[in-house]
Amino acid sequence: MEDFVQKLRQYAKTGTPAERRIAKYFTEHLNDLPFETAASVADRLDLSPMTVGRFLRSLGYQGLDSVKVEIRETVTTSPAQLQSAMSELHADAAEGKPLAVLVAEQIQALHHIYHLTAQPNWSEAVGMISTAREVSIATHARLASLANHFCQRLTQARDGVRTLDAADNRFAELFARLAVDDALLVIIDCRRFAKARLLARTARRYGYKVVLISPQQADWMADQSNVMLPLPPARAPDLDNLPPLIALLDCLSESVILQVGEEAALRRRRMMEFATVLGETANH
Secondary structure (H helix, E strand, O other), rough: HHHHHHHHHHHHHOOOOHHHHHHHHHHHHHHHHOOOOOHHHHHHHHHOOHHHHHHHHHHOOHHHHHHHHHHHHHOOOOOHHHHHHHHHHHHHHHHOOHHHHHHHHHHHHHHHHHHHOOOOHHHHHHHHHOOEEEEEEEHHHHHHHHHHHHHHHOOOOOOOEEEEEHHHHHHHHHHHHOOOOEEEEEOOOOOOOHHHHHHHHHHHOOEEEEEEEEEEEOOOOOOHHEEEEEEEEOOOOOOOOOOHHHHHHHHHHHHHHHHOHHHHHHHHHHHHHHHHHHHOOOOO
């Protein structure tokens, strides 16, 4: 990518008038190029698409798609670019632009999740998930797909992980055995999950340790779980808090994988090798 930028700078100095305009535009809008076409660039600069295409070929690219591939592989956002983007976002949010307000709220939620990863309760939850003899993940049927994704991620680090939801009375499976030595229940709470509190109390009474993932304003009692990981408040009372929940589950599973370390890397290689033998795709 540095070579591409260097060529643009050279053309901006010594190219034809059209080449200088294109080079200047590309240099100033590198982050926008993935969303452009030769026709859109030509329209912005009042040039023909053929002129833009000819310029790209002079740089050694067959077209703008080739540039996009290189950008995806090599370009990172600089601190200055990030600061500029955040300033623009905050300004738009202050003006009440709906999408800017939404994105700003989601970024704030991600700040909450990142801060949470440095707290003692996060480390405790990671340790419990990493070392428990078995892990069950319980949630409302509406969030079953997220629980399944979380489960699949955890299988990169350990055996004995399963998901349960209210369908077909499967929560009862937790209490079918006489002994639950060193077993862990992860509860992913949501406003529709009316059985969550009863499930947590019953699980602890039967000897399960409980990790609870729930909105921070939920009225859970301290003795209803061993560890609580609080989500930021939902944007509206009638909405599931999906964006921060997805971020939390991804960060939590990644933390477990990192804590397990080399064994997780070996498991992943074994899973990929076996998936290749079967002609399948391993879980990511």
